[in-house]
Amino acid sequence: MAVVIVGTLDTKGEEIGFAKDIIEAQGVDVHVVDVGVMSEPEFEPDTSASEVAKATDTTLDHLRDEGNRGEAMEAMGEGAAVVAQQLYEEEELDGILGLGGSGNTSVATTAMRTLPVGVPKLMVSTMASGDTEPYVGARDIAMLYSVADIEGLNQLSQKIIANAALAMVGMVANEPDVELKDRPTVGITMFGVTTPCVQTAREHLEEMGYETIVFHATGTGGRAMESLVEEGIIDGVLDVTTTEWADELIGGVLNAGPDRLEAAGAAGIPQVVSTGALDMVNFGPRDSVPEEFEGRQFYIHNPQVTLMRTKPEENAELGKIIAEKLNTATGPTALTIPLGGVSMIDIEGEDFHDPEADTALFEALRDHIHENIELIELETDINDETFATTIAEKLDEYMRTAGTGPVS
Template structure:
């Protein structure tokens, strides 16, 4: 039977040959194809793999001997991680693989995160790990569409417990490769960031208005992983324009929150030469993990428990000024036009006069600092309204139409 989809299986075949072979057998039993990649350093697999450990090390700009000679398992596995990421991307671009599954403990998982991050959004990525969902895994290293399953009872050798995880992974990655709908990109794509309608509402007006103009609109939930997906696509140059209005993840990262999209938030669209419309929705808040106690330095602040997962804490004036400085610095390197909308009436629904988290002096401090710090390549547009008011969306659409008329944004497929 001819395999319809081919899955890359990566792991240390010197120590986990039986488990990786079982995984391959499960995929083949379902009619899928397998391409094997060995990321071992010291030992060898029982039988040759399609991509040898020597191929992997060379793709990482080094060699197996150099990894061995380093005398350090961390250095050695980072050589293999670089090579595995480069080799996986090469195989995908050549049309030889349709998805990937990686197996490992902490060492293999460390490598798996790099490998998965190298592949574009939409390529099925499955990690079977003894540390799946662990706090050891920083959000900024997780590919936006990575899938994980705990490798329960699988640290050493096959058994009925770990076979359950491995067989599920085999079915999941092959099923995903068969079911995934490739992006059509038949209309220019607009990337927008926001939160739910209880706090931000502009997307309710903007999305249909942009669709009527012949554009596709993807709205990203800016709570860490949503920002990662947004930045990943921006780095690929996938967007015709971005409306990055919910930039709170910049402040989250600055304040050390676990709800982070990484250090490169608010930079990839500019680096890719994508026109940007930016606004500071929820700049005044830092999101924290709701089931953890508030840090002592923030415990006396006004806060809103959005649910049991997420609590938002209000920033003070100095912190708001720092957020403005960081945003301005990130935008200063943009290679395409940037418009920064500054709604002087408030930047989220909890920040209206009379609302529980409103701080007029804090808003004024942020606005003052943004005026001062705004770089020369950014057009600062002050709007005497709240970010959820109709005036905000109207001005966004007016500038968007102007940029289309100037040829800065491709015309929609009407």
Template sequence: MEETRRILVIGTGDTKADELLFMRERIEAVGGIAVMMDVSVLGDPPYRPEHDRHAVAHAADTTIKAIIASGDENTAMTLMALGAARLARSLHDRGEIDGVIALGGSMGTDLALDVALALPLGVPKFVVSTIAYSHLLPPERIATDLMMILWAGGLYGLNSACEAVLSQACGAVVGAARAVVKPDEARPRIGMSSLGKSCLQYMVTLKPELEKRGYEVIVFHTTGMGGRALEAIAAQKGFVAVLDFSLQELANQLTGSVVNSGTDRLENAGRQGIPQIVAPGAIDMVDFPTWQAVPARFTERPYHAHNRLLASVTSDGATRKEIARAIGDKLAAATGPTAFILPAGGIQQWDQEGEPLYEPEALSAFVEEMRASVPENAELHEIAGHINDAAFCDKALEIFDRWVAEGIVPPGRRQAA
């Protein structure tokens, strides 16, 4: 018989007891086991949770009394979030939970996001929230495999709309805990960033070449949350190397676009000392929602609507120089081996001669500034060609293979024939 999955249920039992008890009942109705964690501050729930508010406070190296006296509700819930995240991770590491579901408004969601970030990829994480999918949620707070559902009708008490949402969420997290195939750690993992292969084509060559060398290559689509996932896994030291060749999200963040991965884009691999090879793929394009007006600073720039969600413009030479300096600053903070490949002939498919986004003066301005901005702790490798030329892949593999030979990157693990 299939093993029963244990789901950690997190919420403030002093104010949301009816909802949380309903969730416990639904989890058990579909064959799961509910493990209750109470994150209330001011009062106790009318049930006995497996992990009460005192245990949560203790995990944060404090007490409920001290948390209440800490100053305000924001400070109090931040401390409870620290305790909940630590306790949840400890429960996972001891093999006592198989997934987590949390319930909350803005306060409970704030706490739930910390818990989700504390758990590794492959542990089902479900948040039922009154602010699901809201722009209140910054990219850097969202765990790689987080699932969310809007808590419709969830302001005060149970009702039929609320029950419909909660029952779906409970079924989903139990199902995910049963069905999940956790990441295979047999082969060393490489993180690679890219866009669609019509824009950046190196992944078509590099992925199979690196797989031949015994690595698993995970490619992230850099349209906001893809880069966020790469950064989150890098922050947990989930890669032996990172090939970060598509930095458009960094350009988006610097120019104020919501289509970004947070302020720490291009920082976590370097912060963790992970060897990284970096290139400036597509930094000349800025994305924004098609359903919004073109930002004022870009109204005179070339424009393309990719679909009804996503549109792009190109940045001018001055903006590209600003982006070059930002890339250099982020590389300078890296603590591990770093190389930068600068393709002087172009950085995305449509910036070549004869293509609609060809702007040689703006490209030259970027290349010149980038040469000057690569810091001393990073190798600079300039190629005359385009990022989509074979020479770019050859250079990337040359650096990578040298690092493997020097012991900077661990050797791959070839699968048996």
């Protein structure tokens, strides 16, 4: 067993050495990766800062001569990622720990994000009480707030660093008792307003012999699913909830980036895609909505979440984007349209019911989708049981035809 510690030994050597001693006292090996740039390390690391810099095709001397801390940290992050991946492939990394402020948090978590889901990752950081999305991304990185700055050892920092070190020991020394099932895995996207559909589809797929992983379509959720598709962990996709594209296009807070809806198609795995929650753009509390959107139709989902209804012209653009993304797919792909409404609040009598906006979305999808993509339209809304079972059975059909379905 080995824990890799990533840190700047020129400024945090004492604290990293303290964590190293605690971990080694528990019988776990430690491999220290130095990413300090400005001066010499306080003790000899296992992987030097020079080696880290070399891994990203630069030199430590060059980074020091340039004197640009931001560029240096970016380069060391890229190098640390290469080193961490090599150590993992050589079975010399069972878990990874980082300690530091904003600089080393950026460097260490860059390395962590290259490692597969399930590898223990823990970052002790002064940044852990703020917006952690830039550091965590779509990976299972645990962040522990250091409370005080990581500058010297005292009764507070010693306790927090010791807790982190022992937590890492606990994660690498105790293999979780998780039953591994040899079943094909389906990734499903869900939002609160598409939950009934996903619950029914999930249960139907599991009855047919699939394992399902549900991702909350909050930006990071969509990116996480696509990342696992790229890693080969997911065998098929039931993309019920493509709402992240509304946020990407219009400026909401839950966008998944411009590459969303590309991974399954590029991998050639079966996918069934729908239009879940494309009636809404997501913001935080009502007073956080940008002034440019004043006068639009809003729905207060809860005190922390405000939804804004998409307009017909926005829906038309969304339909074009989604169709064009699916047109590039190399595997079996179906686009499913629920003509009765794309969310729980887009049905007749509910706040976001807008036939004109939905029609604009559906017509754009029809106009731009290629013939190689199977188009399925149902008169129901997205949460109707018939819709849910239809899309689940279509994905099952694709996967069995491709030879990736359950073994009968």
